[in-house]
Amino acid sequence: MNKASRLFCPALVTPKNAVVKQTEQLSRSQKLLTELGLVKSGSNGTYQIMPMAQRSVDKMIDLVQRNMLLAGGQKITLPILTPTNLWKKTGRLDGDISEFYMVRDRSGKQFLMSPTHEEAVTAMLATTSPISYRQLPLRLYQIGPKFRDELKTRFGLMRAKEFLMKDMYSFDVSEETARETYSIVSAAYDRLFKQLEVPFVKVNAATGMMGGSVSHEYHYISPVGEDTLLQCSSCGFAGNSEVLDVKPGSPVSCPSCKGSDLKEVRGVEVAHTFLLGDKYSKPLGATFLNTSGKPQSLVMGCYGIGISRVIAAALEVLSSEQELHWPRLLAPYDVCLIGPKQGSKEQPAAEVIENELLLQVGELCGQQELLHDDRKELTIGKRLLEAKRLGHPLIIVVGAKAAHQGSPKLEVHLSKGEKLELDINEALKLIADYSQHKESLLKGIFPQDTQERISDSVGHQL
Amino acid sequence: MNKASRLFCPALVTPKNAVVKQTEQLSRSQKLLTELGLVKSGSNGTYQIMPMAQRSVDKMIDLVQRNMLLAGGQKITLPILTPTNLWKKTGRLDGDISEFYMVRDRSGKQFLMSPTHEEAVTAMLATTSPISYRQLPLRLYQIGPKFRDELKTRFGLMRAKEFLMKDMYSFDVSEETARETYSIVSAAYDRLFKQLEVPFVKVNAATGMMGGSVSHEYHYISPVGEDTLLQCSSCGFAGNSEVLDVKPGSPVSCPSCKGSDLKEVRGVEVAHTFLLGDKYSKPLGATFLNTSGKPQSLVMGCYGIGISRVIAAALEVLSSEQELHWPRLLAPYDVCLIGPKQGSKEQPAAEVIENELLLQVGELCGQQELLHDDRKELTIGKRLLEAKRLGHPLIIVVGAKAAHQGSPKLEVHLSKGEKLELDINEALKLIADYSQHKESLLKGIFPQDTQERISDSVGHQL
Numbered sequence: 043m044n045k046a047s048r049l050f051c052p053a054l055v056t057p058k059n060a061v062v063k064q065t066e067q068l069s070r071s072q073k074l075l076t077e078l079g080l081v082k083s084g085s086n087g088t089y090q091i092m093p094m095a096q097r098s099v100d101k102m103i104d105l106v107q108r109n110m111l112l113a114g115g116q117k118i119t120l121p122i123l124t125p126t127n128l129w130k131k132t133g134r135l136d137g138d139i140s141e142f143y144m145v146r147d148r149s150g151k152q153f154l155m156s157p158t159h160e161e162a163v164t165a166m167l168a169t170t171s172p173i174s175y176r177q178l179p180l181r182l183y184q185i186g187p188k189f190r191d192e193l194k195t196r197f198g199l200m201r202a203k204e205f206l207m208k209d210m211y212s213f214d215v216s217e218e219t220a221r222e223t224y225s226i227v228s229a230a231y232d233r234l235f236k237q238l239e240v241p242f243v244k245v246n247a248a249t250g251m252m253g254g255s256v257s258h259e260y261h262y263i264s265p266v267g268e269d270t271l272l273q274c275s276s277c278g279f280a281g282n283s284e285v286l287d288v289k290p291g292s293p294v295s296c297p298s299c300k301g302s303d304l305k306e307v308r309g310v311e312v313a314h315t316f317l318l319g320d321k322y323s324k325p326l327g328a329t330f331l332n333t334s335g336k337p338q339s340l341v342m343g344c345y346g347i348g349i350s351r352v353i354a355a356a357l358e359v360l361s362s363e364q365e366l367h368w369p370r371l372l373a374p375y376d377v378c379l380i381g382p383k384q385g386s387k388e389q390p391a392a393e394v395i396e397n398e399l400l401l402q403v404g405e406l407c408g409q410q411e412l413l414h415d416d417r418k419e420l421t422i423g424k425r426l427l428e429a430k431r432l433g434h435p436l437i438i439v440v441g442a443k444a445a446h447q448g449s450p451k452l453e454v455h456l457s458k459g460e461k462l463e464l465d466i467n468e469a470l471k472l473i474a475d476y477s478q479h480k481e482s483l484l485k486g487i488f489p490q491d492t493q494e495r496i497s498d499s500v501g502h503q504l
Numbered sequence: 505m506n507k508a509s510r511l512f513c514p515a516l517v518t519p520k521n522a523v524v525k526q527t528e529q530l531s532r533s534q535k536l537l538t539e540l541g542l543v544k545s546g547s548n549g550t551y552q553i554m555p556m557a558q559r560s561v562d563k564m565i566d567l568v569q570r571n572m573l574l575a576g577g578q579k580i581t582l583p584i585l586t587p588t589n590l591w592k593k594t595g596r597l598d599g600d601i602s603e604f605y606m607v608r609d610r611s612g613k614q615f616l617m618s619p620t621h622e623e624a625v626t627a628m629l630a631t632t633s634p635i636s637y638r639q640l641p642l643r644l645y646q647i648g649p650k651f652r653d654e655l656k657t658r659f660g661l662m663r664a665k666e667f668l669m670k671d672m673y674s675f676d677v678s679e680e681t682a683r684e685t686y687s688i689v690s691a692a693y694d695r696l697f698k699q700l701e702v703p704f705v706k707v708n709a710a711t712g713m714m715g716g717s718v719s720h721e722y723h724y725i726s727p728v729g730e731d732t733l734l735q736c737s738s739c740g741f742a743g744n745s746e747v748l749d750v751k752p753g754s755p756v757s758c759p760s761c762k763g764s765d766l767k768e769v770r771g772v773e774v775a776h777t778f779l780l781g782d783k784y785s786k787p788l789g790a791t792f793l794n795t796s797g798k799p800q801s802l803v804m805g806c807y808g809i810g811i812s813r814v815i816a817a818a819l820e821v822l823s824s825e826q827e828l829h830w831p832r833l834l835a836p837y838d839v840c841l842i843g844p845k846q847g848s849k850e851q852p853a854a855e856v857i858e859n860e861l862l863l864q865v866g867e868l869c870g871q872q873e874l875l876h877d878d879r880k881e882l883t884i885g886k887r888l889l890e891a892k893r894l895g896h897p898l899i900i901v902v903g904a905k906a907a908h909q910g911s912p913k914l915e916v917h918l919s920k921g922e923k924l925e926l927d928i929n930e931a932l933k934l935i936a937d938y939s940q941h942k943e944s945l946l947k948g949i950f951p952q953d954t955q956e957r958i959s960d961s962v963g964h965q966l
């Protein structure tokens with residue numbers, strides 16, 4: 043069990059009438075994250091993740107790993123420092139390099155603080171002893187920090203200079219099997235985004251600097267998004283305006299249902315998949331031995347998920363101006379239990395119920411999923427307000443009514459303002475159901491309506 | 505279950521008579537790690553962790569987190585990029601800075617690729633709203649990559665330029681409570697090193713560039729160690745030669761048992777604890793409000809464990825020239841199951857046993873802890889040799905004797921060359937016991953003799 047009195051959650055207290063120098067554009071969820079002490083601004087577009095937000099990050103990592111395992115992924119770690127000479131070979135230093143952090147070691151050798159690892163992983167395969175076609179396909183992934191010296195950092199974690207990514211690289215014998223790999227990994231992405239229960243759209247994408255032939259982006263729709271998408275309000279179809287190649291201002295009818303015109307919406311790109319072909323394997327010499335024993339270029343794919351960005355963007359979509367709302371699987375805690383105020387009339391009787399609940403709730407949802415707001419020097423009202431702003435999915439108040447002899451009642455607050463008055467067994471049932479729902483989600487079992495709602499947008503792609 | 509046929513483990517095949525350009529000094533375990541394809545050399549002292557070694561890294565991370573939780577630790581993430589101006593304030597850029605990687609962003613601002621985070625975490629606390637004495641002690645930790653531009657990288661992962669660390673920072677109201685925190689975190693370290701079951705010594709240490717008053721180092725004794733320790737062969741006492749301040753060559757009698765002279769041994773420093781006092785909090789202005797409501801400097805401690813180095817050094821201590829041996833809790837897999845050779849006489853009957861075992865073993869030790877060597881095109885002998893070199897704790901061979909009708913027998917190889925012939929139930933019992941032992945270790949329950957052996961060295965410090 044976690045105690046609120048011990049939790050490091052350095053809330054930003056702005057003195058009244060203070061002139062706050064706003065150096066950066068913050069979206070509403072990022073403002074809440076900062077004010078509530080879940081994230082602190084480091085220097086120039088870097089962020090410090092505080093304990094409560096770290097729990098969410100670790101849950102997201104766990105969820106990603108489960109899905110990577112199902113997609114046949116093998117976890118590795120590549121160094122953050124990649125020699126720039128590898129990037130010279132693939133031509134990726136020929137364009138605009140102003141977003142790259144570059145550093146020299148004491149011998150003068152130059153490195154990139156890697157924004158991505160196509161070169162590094164391909165060069166690694168090029169220098170292993172020859173891989174046989176029998177060992178393919180191969181799907182390697184890692185989870186780690188990436189770096190991009192953005193001209194303009196915005197919206198906190200959503201576009202930071204240092205961010206956490208999951209990147210997977212796949213290696214196949216042919217374009218055909220690479221497409222199979224692409225479907226398998228894409229299915230894992232689809233499942234992951236369904237598990238997060240945040241509406242998303244998947245669109246055909248331009249391949250841009252990554253090169254390659256097939257590419258999709260996963261977006262959360264939000265006014266703070268930096269990409270322009272065109273979406274059909276009838277059938278849910280969505281496309282990237284770059285790819286659809288439409289003139290600004292001119293109406294375009296939906297290519298899927300033909301029923302209505304596409305409307306511009308803003309999207310936050312949270313994941314991206316690419317079929318790369320031999321764009322990297324050829325210049326870097328990464329080959330396998332084919333059935334005739336001859337070396338042949340590996341056919342590659344790459345697949346990224348912005349771990350910190352998914353959390354930030356999901357919060358932006360779900361939250362209100364006043365309250366954070368978390369995807370169920372990413373909430374820092376499932377349950378927040380608020381005990382009676384110190385010195386109140388009801389304290390002794392309510393504390394008996396409180397202690398009983400601490401044990402039973404901890405058993406139902408797991409000790410680590412229970413946050414006990416034990417700051418009894420604070421009123422219940424003040425603690426409840428904070429708990430709601432933090433967006434705990436289930437807030438249980440053990441207050442005056444819990445002291446009723448014979449029929450003690452608990453006040454249970456669900457996110458989005460719903461409030462229930464329950465007896466102990468009803469409250470425990472609610473928690474058990476909640477944990478059960480989480481378990482189902484983790485297993486990839488979705489309620490009927492989620493499946494339909496989401497397949498609507500996933501189904502309709504360019 | 506994991507299949508050996510799919511596992512990416514790029515063994516280094518050196519052509520016979522090839523002249524290998526050895527650019528780096530490798531110890532025996534690092535040589536095995538590289539040859540067997542668990543670790544690949546990146547560029548200039550960086551390493552790529554391959555899937556099997558990654559499993560060990562992830563287990564170590566899990567073990568560290570369990571112990572940090574018990575020590576009241578709260579997990580956070582600090583950016584890798586730390587502004588150099590913070591380090592100027594504490595004077596740590598005044599000395600030799602040749603080991604630091606420094607990088608400028610597009611605005612010209614200079615950053616360190618952090619080798620450690622005292623400045624960053626202290627500056628963070630200095631810029632939160634004032635902390636009350638009621639919120640202390642505070643123990644924040646993170647797990648992430650660190651950077652050091654070593655003049656000479658050696659022994660692979662043991663001294664790499666980019667390495668994985670757990671670093672914890674503690675904040676207290678006074679020297680007295682900081683010492684309590686120091687004992688609590690030290691107890692967590694002692695437990696962790698006992699759980700790893702590798703003999704270690706804990707010595708008083710010089711505080712060096714970190715500053716502060718009290719400091720201990722945890723060492724594994726190995727000829728490849730870079731520190732000189734003085735150890736008593738009678739009582740186990742050990743000290744750092746820097747701290748003992750003895751003249752080279754002159755015999756020193758043991759300050760603990762007085763019974764014999766100290767002998768020089770080499771130690772690999774795998775963890776370090778410091779009581780820092782206000783060395784960082786004062787210059788950076790990190791204060792708390794004391795009982796009178798007045799700001800007062802926080803009293804700090806810091807505590808590091810080299811995640812990648814512990815694994816590398818433990819392997820160096822335990823392994824032979826020919827075979828890796830893992831700490832039980834860090835072995836990539838608990839069990840390796842080798843099936844019959846394709847086309848052999850025994851194949852059909854042995855495969856019945858094999859399939860039954862796959863199910864039952866997976867249930868006993870967990871599916872992820874079972875590696876199935878399904879490469880049936882290879883002889884059992886070749887696969888067994890590789891499995892032994894990789895150091896799987898339990899290797900089960902389902903060969904000719906498994907095809908005996910009525911009394912099928914399995915060959916079970918334990919690490920260090922022990923070999924047993926068991927029937928199925930006996931083998932399953934062995935696996936269950938092994939898993940049970942792991943569970944006990946994770947709970948901090950140690951067999952009597954381990955406890956004594958280790959408390960010997962832990963107990964005797966300067």
Ligand SMILES: [Zn+2]
Pocket residue numbers: 274275276277278279296297298299300301302
């Ligand atoms: Zn439509």
Ligand SMILES: [Zn+2]
Pocket residue numbers: 736737738739740741758759760761762763764
């Ligand atoms: Zn002695």
